[in-house]
Amino acid sequence: MPLRPGPVYVEILRAADSVPRGRLTTFGEIARTLGDYRAAKAVAEVISVMGRAYGVPWHRVVSSRGEILRGAEEFLREEGVVVKGGRVVDLTRRLVEAGELEARPILAEMRRTQRILAERVILEDEVERPELVAGADVAYRWERDEGGLPVEVARGAVVVVDTDLRVVDGSIQISPAVMPYVPTYLGFREFPALARALSRLSFDVAMMDGHGIAHPVFFGEASHVGVCLDIPALGVAKRRLVGKIRGEELIYMTRQVGWALPVKPEGRPVYVSPGHKVSLEGSAKIVKKFRGGTRIPTPVRLAHKLAEFPKPGEGRFGETSSL
DNA sequence: GCGACAG
DNA sequence: ATCTTGTCGC
Structure with missing residues (x-):
C-alpha cells in the first residue's frame, strides 16, 4: 500500500x-x-x-x-x-x-463537519459501572516512503484495563497520518489510527489523551471518536483548550464542559470532559476510579507508553513491550 | 515582549 | 506531538 x-x-x-x-x-x-x-x-x-x-x-x-x-x-x-x-x-x-x-478551504469544511457531528453527542451514561476502560493514544514520526518522500506516520495504541488496573488486552495500529496537528482539529488527525486499534478490542468506555466537549464547537477528539465509532468516550488532557476554571468545574460559553480535577493540593489539575455517551458526573467518576496515584489515569498513561515508536535497537517485532 | 491554542 | 541536557524530587 x-x-x-x-x-x-x-x-x-x-x-x-x-x-x-x-x-x-x-x-x-x-x-x-x-x-x-x-x-x-x-x-x-x-x-x-x-x-x-x-x-x-x-x-x-x-x-x-x-x-x-x-x-x-x-x-x-x-x-x-x-x-x-x-x-x-x-x-x-x-x-x-x-x-x-x-x-x-479544507479546514473550514472540517469545522462544518464538527458542528454537524457535535449535534449527535449524547451526554448521558450508557454504562453505569464501567469495568473495562480502553486507554487510547497516538504517537507520530516522520518517515520516508519507498520513493524517499517524507510522510508522517501515526502509531495508535489502545490498552484495556480492568477495575484492578490490570492490563487485559491491547492493540497497536500503524497508518499514515491524515493531517498535521492543528489546534481544535485533533480528532481528525488521530481518528484513523485510534479507530483501527479500538475496533479490534472490547471494552465499556474509551479514555483518550485530549478533550471531549471542552472544545470551541464542543467536538474534541473524544467526542469525535465516540460519535464516529458510536462508543462511550471521554477525554483526559494535561492542558486546557477552552473555558475558565471555577472551583473544579470547567466552564465555557456559560455551561460546564468538564472538570479541572486536582491531583495534588498545589499541583496542576487534570482536565476531564465527556466525549460521547458519558455524563459530566460519569466522566469524573471514571477518571477517579481508574487513576492509579498519578496525574494521568492508568489506561491513558499505559496507552501513551505503548504508542511510542521503539527506539532503534530496542523492542522485538516492532513492539515496545509485550501484551 | 505579550498572549497562548489539546496533541 | 517531537526534538533533547541536565536537573529536581519522591
Whole structure:
C-alpha cells in the first residue's frame, strides 16, 4: 500500500506551489486560505519537512515577520529577493495574499463537519459501572516512503484495563497520518489510527489523551471518536483548550464542559470532559476510579507508553513491550 | 515582549 | 506531538 499524504498536506503544498517566482507568502496566509489561521504552525512544519522533496517552492514561504526557512537564502537571492539577517526585506511588496493562493478551504469544511457531528453527542451514561476502560493514544514520526518522500506516520495504541488496573488486552495500529496537528482539529488527525486499534478490542468506555466537549464547537477528539465509532468516550488532557476554571468545574460559553480535577493540593489539575455517551458526573467518576496515584489515569498513561515508536535497537517485532 | 491554542 | 541536557524530587 503506497503512502499518500492526506488532503490537508496536499492543500498546503498546492498553496505553496501557487506562489510565483520572485514573490512570497507566509505560513499564516496559507493557513487562512485553508480556512483557519490556527494552522500557521502546521503549515510551517509541512512546508519545511515536505516542501523540497515534493518539488514546491518552499523557500518562498516565510513567517509573518519575514523570517526565512533554513537554506532558503540562496534560492531567494537567485530570484532577486533581498535577505538581510535571515529575513526578507520587502515582504509587503512581494506578498501573495490568502485570496490569491490556490488551495481549498479544507479546514473550514472540517469545522462544518464538527458542528454537524457535535449535534449527535449524547451526554448521558450508557454504562453505569464501567469495568473495562480502553486507554487510547497516538504517537507520530516522520518517515520516508519507498520513493524517499517524507510522510508522517501515526502509531495508535489502545490498552484495556480492568477495575484492578490490570492490563487485559491491547492493540497497536500503524497508518499514515491524515493531517498535521492543528489546534481544535485533533480528532481528525488521530481518528484513523485510534479507530483501527479500538475496533479490534472490547471494552465499556474509551479514555483518550485530549478533550471531549471542552472544545470551541464542543467536538474534541473524544467526542469525535465516540460519535464516529458510536462508543462511550471521554477525554483526559494535561492542558486546557477552552473555558475558565471555577472551583473544579470547567466552564465555557456559560455551561460546564468538564472538570479541572486536582491531583495534588498545589499541583496542576487534570482536565476531564465527556466525549460521547458519558455524563459530566460519569466522566469524573471514571477518571477517579481508574487513576492509579498519578496525574494521568492508568489506561491513558499505559496507552501513551505503548504508542511510542521503539527506539532503534530496542523492542522485538516492532513492539515496545509485550501484551 | 505579550498572549497562548489539546496533541 | 517531537526534538533533547541536565536537573529536581519522591
